[in-house]
Amino acid sequence: xxxxxxxxxxxxxxxxxxxxxxxxxxxxxxxxxxxxxxxxxxxxxxxxxxxxxxxxxxxxxxxxxxxxxxxxxxxxxxxxxxxxxxxxxxxxxxxxxxxxxxxxxxxxxxxxxxxxxxxxxxxxxxxxxxxxxxxxxxxxxxxxxxxxxxxxxxxxxxxxxxxxxxxxxxxxxxxxxxxxxxxxxxxxxxxxxxxxxxxxxxxxxxxxxxxxxxxxxxxxxxxxxxxxxxxxxxxxxxxxxxxxxxxxxxxxxxxxxxxxxxxxxxxxxxxxxxx
Amino acid sequence: xxxxxxxxxxxxxxxxxxxxxxxxxxxxxxxxxxxxxxxxxxxxxxxxxxxxxxxxxxxxxxxxxxxxxxxxxxxxxxxxxxxxxxxxxxxxxxxxxxxxxxxxxxxxxxxxxxxxxxxxxxxxxxxxxxxxxxxxxxxxxxxxxxxxxxxxxxxxxxxxxxxxxxxxxxxxxxxxxxxxxxxxxxxxxxxxxxxxxxxxxxxxxxxxxxxxxxxxxxxxxxxxxxxxxxxxxxxxxxxxxxxxxxxxxxxxxxxxxxxxxxxxxxxxxxxxxxxxxxxxxxxxxxxxxxxxxxxxxxxxxxxxxxxxxxxxxxxxxxxxxxxxxxxxxxxxxxxxxxxxxxxxxxxxxxxxxxxxxxxxxxxxxxxxxxxxxxxxxxxxxxxxxxxxxxxxxxxxxxxxxxxxxxxxxxxxxxxxxxxxxxxxxxxxxxxxx
Numbered sequence: 001x002x003x004x005x006x007x008x009x010x011x012x013x014x015x016x017x018x019x020x021x022x023x024x025x026x027x028x029x030x031x032x033x034x035x036x037x038x039x040x041x042x043x044x045x046x047x048x049x050x051x052x053x054x055x056x057x058x059x060x061x062x063x064x065x066x067x068x069x070x071x072x073x074x075x076x077x078x079x080x081x082x083x084x085x086x087x088x089x090x091x092x093x094x095x096x097x098x099x100x101x102x103x104x105x106x107x108x109x110x111x112x113x114x115x116x117x118x119x120x121x122x123x124x125x126x127x128x129x130x131x132x133x134x135x136x137x138x139x140x141x142x143x144x145x146x147x148x149x150x151x152x153x154x155x156x157x158x159x160x161x162x163x164x165x166x167x168x169x170x171x172x173x174x175x176x177x178x179x180x181x182x183x184x185x186x187x188x189x190x191x192x193x194x195x196x197x198x199x200x201x202x203x204x205x206x207x208x209x210x211x212x213x214x215x216x217x218x219x220x221x222x223x224x225x226x227x228x229x230x231x232x233x234x235x236x237x238x239x240x241x242x243x244x245x246x247x248x249x250x251x252x253x254x255x256x257x258x259x260x261x262x263x264x265x266x267x268x269x270x271x272x273x274x275x
Numbered sequence: 276x277x278x279x280x281x282x283x284x285x286x287x288x289x290x291x292x293x294x295x296x297x298x299x300x301x302x303x304x305x306x307x308x309x310x311x312x313x314x315x316x317x318x319x320x321x322x323x324x325x326x327x328x329x330x331x332x333x334x335x336x337x338x339x340x341x342x343x344x345x346x347x348x349x350x351x352x353x354x355x356x357x358x359x360x361x362x363x364x365x366x367x368x369x370x371x372x373x374x375x376x377x378x379x380x381x382x383x384x385x386x387x388x389x390x391x392x393x394x395x396x397x398x399x400x401x402x403x404x405x406x407x408x409x410x411x412x413x414x415x416x417x418x419x420x421x422x423x424x425x426x427x428x429x430x431x432x433x434x435x436x437x438x439x440x441x442x443x444x445x446x447x448x449x450x451x452x453x454x455x456x457x458x459x460x461x462x463x464x465x466x467x468x469x470x471x472x473x474x475x476x477x478x479x480x481x482x483x484x485x486x487x488x489x490x491x492x493x494x495x496x497x498x499x500x501x502x503x504x505x506x507x508x509x510x511x512x513x514x515x516x517x518x519x520x521x522x523x524x525x526x527x528x529x530x531x532x533x534x535x536x537x538x539x540x541x542x543x544x545x546x547x548x549x550x551x552x553x554x555x556x557x558x559x560x561x562x563x564x565x566x567x568x569x570x571x572x573x574x575x576x577x578x579x580x581x582x583x584x585x586x587x588x589x590x591x592x593x594x595x596x597x598x599x600x601x602x603x604x605x606x607x608x609x610x611x612x613x614x615x616x617x618x619x620x621x622x623x624x625x626x627x628x629x630x631x632x633x634x635x636x637x638x639x640x641x642x643x644x645x646x647x648x649x650x651x652x653x654x655x656x657x658x659x660x661x662x663x664x665x666x667x668x669x670x671x672x673x674x675x676x677x678x679x680x681x682x683x684x685x686x687x688x689x690x691x692x693x694x695x696x697x698x699x700x701x702x703x704x705x706x707x708x
Contacts, residue, residue, distance in 0.1 A: 007501070007502055007503065007506070010498050010501055010502055011502065011506060013498065014495075014498055014499075014502075014510050017491075017494075018510060018513050018514070020532065020567075020571075021513055021514070021516070021517070021571065022513065023532070023538060024528040024529070024531070024532055025513070025516065025528075027531070027538065028528060038536075040541070041538065041541055041542065085289075086289045086290050086293065087290075089285075089286040089287075089289065089290075090286060090287055090289070090290035092286060093282075093283045093286035093287050094287075097282060097283040097286065098283070099283035099284070099287075105287075107692065110688065110692060111685065111688050111689075111692075112294065112298055115298065115302070115681075115684065116629070116631075116632030116633070116653070116680065116684060117632070118632055118634065118653045118656055118657055118677060118680065119301075119302070119305060119632070119677040119678075119680050119681045119684070120297070120298065120301040120302065120305070121301075121657075121661070122301075122305060122308065122656070122660045122661065122670055122673050122674050122677055123300070123301035123302070123304035123305045123308065123674070124297065124301050125660075125661060125670075126304070126308070126313075126319055126670060127296075127300065127301065127304070129319065130319065142297070143297060145293070146293045146294070146296070146297035146298070147297065149290060149293055149294070150294075153290065178282055179282060203519075206521065207520075207521035207522060207523075209521070209522055209523050209635060209639070210635055210638075214661050214662075224521075225521055225522075225523045228523050228524070228527070229523055229639070232523075232527065232530075238534070238536070240530075240531050240534070240536070240537070243527055243531075244527070244531070247523070247524040247527050247528075250521060250523070250524055251520055251521055251524045254519060254520065254521060255519065255520075258519050
């Protein structure tokens, strides 16, 4: 578009407004692999010292980083699987099956989507305490999956809506039950959608901070976000190089997954908020 | 048709169960909690009866007469086994034994008599006045600081202590440590000066961040539209990263930028500006940082949606405008912006709702500080109910704060369902597969 216009003024302006972010990202990478004198930003030595938290014995009172990473992985994976499985069936029913109160369910879904965590978390905190799942990984996983669900259903419904009715009609015509049609004909059609939702929920679980912080503050169920927060909150030593190294370790899978599946995810980031 | 309904029920069942447990139940419970005095000290399940000094002061404030107060505080002295055991610990077993021999189950109404009894021990006199006073305290028999499991037991103790019957009711109410039904939370909500402050903060936060989000999202979408594909996607990637990064990590980068040993402070010290914490120095600093953090995070949403909306504009319109000699500004003003009316409206209402209730970034960066300058409504609810410095988590009051948000949220989402034509959404979702 617009070959009549020059590009460089735009590039200059965009670079200037993006400068804070560019500085942050650049120094994030530089600082994790180098050291620098106290009153300077210019590195003087390359080092891997900052990553010693990965192989050193954990300090007393702090959880082992690998256990925490495993927790985070379990948390994110289970959340993703639960969200996908439940959304898969529910969204199909909402998109294609005829049942009473369908409009009511759809309207309710949109309102649920708008329900903020803060309005639910106080009661959930007490519910978990009463049923004994407070401070367990299991409890946080259930809550996280539940809170992600309205969004997942809404996204999956969008994918189902795009499957041509003709496919299903042909299946029913040939004598398959509605369930078989769903399982054998429709599901393969929405596979990319399921995959995208899976990755999206995994990333969302991997990044989650508030729920583990409130519902599982102990060391046993710690995930990387709460591990990192505890590290930063311990103000006896503020060591940004260490924080950044932990952050790098924490964020790397996210960035890698994003770079690999960028196009698939854009569907959700862009489309998910349309409804 | 009947078969279809069963299938639908089976397909919906898991979601219905989850939604009942984690959405309906919490919402209803939050509503219920907001009418209780539930907190860490009252517990969730039930309570006991315990009267302590602060309870006594509260009773005095409620107008209980002084004689009854004295009676509660000072029900006399009884030489019982409990006291003797402590006495043995402090002054030796011999003293306790002699005391037991002389005064077992003896009662003294005045402190002086109790002290005299201790002084008059033959073999093991407690000589120092200070020690005697302390020892006398051991035998003090009082309703204070004694736990009663049930109301009946507590009432019996009141009767035994000769407390006037007409005062029982008020004392029992005061001594109960469990939660009770109350509308005090709502009264408190309207009377606390901090409520107004939180509401004001929320207004500042939502307005400024919204302006930044929309304005900057538009700016990014339009500028990258005019760039060649490669540089456009570079800038989009830079601005998309805040959304991808885990919030803890993203906020850490801002902390590093603004901390007193961070980037801004260090760079400015080269030109002679004394280093300071650029995030928490004054409330203006804090607001600027909070808006920038949330704005840079939120701008990407606008950027994506506006970008795809601009791409949807038929290119023939843009080409013909160029043939007619429109400059870039005129193209933006008269062609692009009018086409973006609906996306802008949508993002505005969507973001208003999510900004009203989001506090994660503020919690991670300023924690509502300095003082309470950046404490927004939802963060206040979180602090009151789940994480405060006093340690007494007030679930009831926090729930009231949350309920206010729920009400605003429901009204807003009903409004925007109407505004954005719910029927169309139900019939034809606009999400691309």
